[in-house]
Amino acid sequence: MPLTLRLAVRDWDYLTPLALGDVSSPRLNLVIDRVGTLVSNVAKDEAHDAAEMSFSRYTQLRHDGDESIVGIPNFIMRGFRHRCVITTKNSPITELGQLKGKRIGVTGWRDSGNTWTRAALRREGVGVEDATWFAGRLTEAHPITDRLDGFGRPGRIEAAPGERPMVDLLRAGELDAVFTPFMPDGFYAEDSGLRHVLENYRGAEIDYFNEVGYVPGMHLIAFKADFVSEHPWVMDEISELVDESQRVWLSKRRKYADTTPWIIEELGRVSQDLPASWNASGFAVNEKMIADFAEELHAQGILPKLLTPADLFPLHKRGE
Template identity: 75%
Template sequence: MPVTLRIALRDWDYMTPLVLGDVSSSRLDIKVDRVGTLISSLADDAAHDAAEMSFSRYSQMRHDGDDRIVGMPNFIMRGFRHRCIITAKDNPIRTLSDLGGKKIGVTGWRDSGNTWTRAALRREGVGVEDAMWYAGRLTEAHPIVDRLDGFGRPGRIEAVPGERPMVDLLLDGGLDAVFTPFMPKGFFDQESPLRQVLDDFRAAEVAYLNEVGYIPGMHLIGFKADIVREHPWIMDELSELIDESQRLWLEKREKYADTTPWMIDELRRCAADLPPTWRASGLAENEAMIADFAEELYEQKIMPRLLTPAELFPWHAKAR
């Protein structure tokens, strides 16, 4: 009798084979709940056994000794962050170092993606203390919520004045740049008044990859500890299924490469620029990235002490 696993995930395309049942397991009956917003507290959510969650917020739980959730080091959302810094098209800023002394907006201070973006700036000599930061909603369509999460500091890290949408502030000069994981509506239009700060962000990201050896991870899957204790094999089983779903989806993408006119060129460039193991799951395979993220959480004063990869993923560390 397979174990039912109720899991909440965003619509990552490579999960399609898993959701459709093209990838399956005789040990698991996976029920995927497609969500647009991450569950705020999996531990208190009766509807799910596992869920996609922020690496930063998971790290906070581990730091606080909250062991109700066990993390699986399969980073289902990972990506470079250089592309996630946008500005007005007529703004003269063209490099990350140009952001020193500038007014920068973020969609959430402690968000994993924004933590990695600040890490990219820090490598270029622009630390938290070298800019003025504002946390707020990206557009009018986004909700007004607390995006400082307790990390506000008057004169350094503040809420956007009047909760104005940050895109509007970019256009009228109230902000010089904004960190956003998802581009605002209309960003890709030919007449868009916005652009990425870096004209060739791909070259910057390839250089970053060659320096650090990984693509940053933002989201992982957390499991309720009770189901892991009852079924110790369940994380490895799901991780293998996700890996297979990714492999199968890439295989289909390579075959049906006309989903966009130049998808085939993108596939070729990815194969040339990325190591075959860039998506690898597991603690050992991601240990350097995990350690660097923990260091950034500490250096950016999101965590009061430096956590180790073994502290963040104790279940997998013990299994080694």
């Protein structure tokens, strides 16, 4: 009888073949729960056996010696971050290095994406101590929550003034730039008054890839450790299913290319600009990216101890 596994993930389009059953395993009865908000800790969630999880929060648990969850080096969400820095259309800032000494808003201090964005700035000479940071909600529609997560420092890292939306602060000239993983509604409208800091962010991201050799990973799949202990084969099985779902999805996008007027051109450009392995799963192929992320968490003061890739993925470390 197939093993039932309850998996919570965001509604990623490339998982559609898996969600519909076009990609399946005779060993698994996979129940996919599409969620808008990530499960913070699947070990404490009775509704799921595995879940999409922030790489940063997963790393924090491993750092703290919490072995109630175990992750697989299959990064279900990846993305470059140069595009995620926005400013106003009348701002003179056009390069990341120009943010030194400026006021920068972030949607969450320890978030994986914002950690990678700060890493991109650090490569341009702008470290945590080189700017003034404010954590807050992006727009009025977003909830007021604690986005400092214990990392606040008066005069350096503070909550957004009066919990005002950061887009409003940006437009009012009280912030010079904002980090955001998702563009605010209306961002691309002619009258939005907002733009990416980097006009040619794609070029910057290609250069970044050529320098570091990877597309940054933000989210992975984490399992209840007890579940994996009882069914040790299940992690590799899920990883293979996710990979196959992505292959099937990409094949169909190339065939049924009328989803948007030019999606076929975009898929072609990705093939030209990046190797086919840009989103490959597995420990060895992602080891450098994992190590760099751990280094950033340490350098940015989020984790006191520097972890190794083997610390983070003990069941997948090289040679085992």
